Amino acid sequence: MKIPILRLGRILLASIQEDLTDTEAMQFQSDLVNEVAEIEALGVAVDITALDVVDSYMARVINDTASMVRLLGAEVVICGVQPFVAMTLIEMGRDLIGADCTFNLDQGLEQLKTRIASRGDIRFAGDEDE
């Protein structure tokens, strides 16, 4: 299943609804990265509310994607990590998910907006070509 990537202005939103196979996970990763580069996204929210199980592979994919997105100059939040998922991730290793996490999508978007607002590239009055 292809994961839809929604665009809200210069923020991208991707919601993972079900367990992904390895191929699907890699597909999602490259889709997201290319989209970020294409629109020069300022922020990316990855919502995993619907995931009850996150294995170490999936955790790594999420973490890698977050690193890639940061290298491309966008802020990242992971939204909706379930309590049970959080516990297993901690069991498996502390830094399995290095990106910032929020409880739900609402808070995630808010945090993204705050972080974007403090960035240099949108604080300019001189940005007339937007």
Next chain:
Amino acid sequence: MTPSLSQVLKHRQDELLEHWLRDLSQTSSDGSFSSAHPELIEPLRELFYVLMTQLDQAASREISLATDQPSRLEREQQTALEPPLKQLVAEQARLQRSLSDTLGFLLYLKHLLFKALFAAADQAVEERSILWLDHCFEQIARQTFDLALAQRDRYISEQSISIMELSTPVLRLWHQILLLPLVGVIDTGRARQITDHLLEAIAKYEARVTVIDLTGVPIIDTSVAQHIMKTIDAARLLGSRVVLTGISPEGAQTLTKLGIRFGDVISRASLRAGIAEALLITGKRIAAMEASPR
């Protein structure tokens, strides 16, 4: 009596030279060389005289390939011939003529000398003279080839140095902001030079922010990433923040998959966003003018 090599050649020296130069001024009929540029006449003439002197000296010493010390003679001959040959090769390279033309000129001279030698000899020419003349031109051809190669190598290394210097400028973007646009493949040598240049510039301009633009780097692999990391760490030690810009999606994926973490280095999609970030850090901003001049 068999006329000696030296006698024959000396006798007809001027005639031979004129004949040689005249024939060189047009493309040879068998295609072994194309016409010599007028500017070559002087170097060729000089080469001819030096060669004649060498032939004369060698002949007067009654050389024999078997008994004498050919290696010592060869060395002397090489030393004497080097300046005119060098000049010839340099001129040819400057005129963008091929090395085979140069060799063609020299071998054509050999042809003329042999013809003169045989024409003058009523009977068989001394065998060792022929052998020696042949050997002598072999040496010259080899020497010319070496000189041309050496010159080309020198050009290439000079050019690669200048390319290196051209491609790693450190630009002063604004007060306390430096821009390091990286273009091309980054190897260890260049990486070190880039770091050196950058650190010097940071110290000189007291830069608080350095923007490193990677748009022009085609492939980012482990070694490139490590070099960039080192540059960033070094810049940090001098108290300059680093903003990376222009990493391609492929580059970002490679870096992450290789397990390279740039930690808290600020990374921005475009140079424009990176500059904005740098300005923010230094507390500056670009603003529209209140009254437009036009």
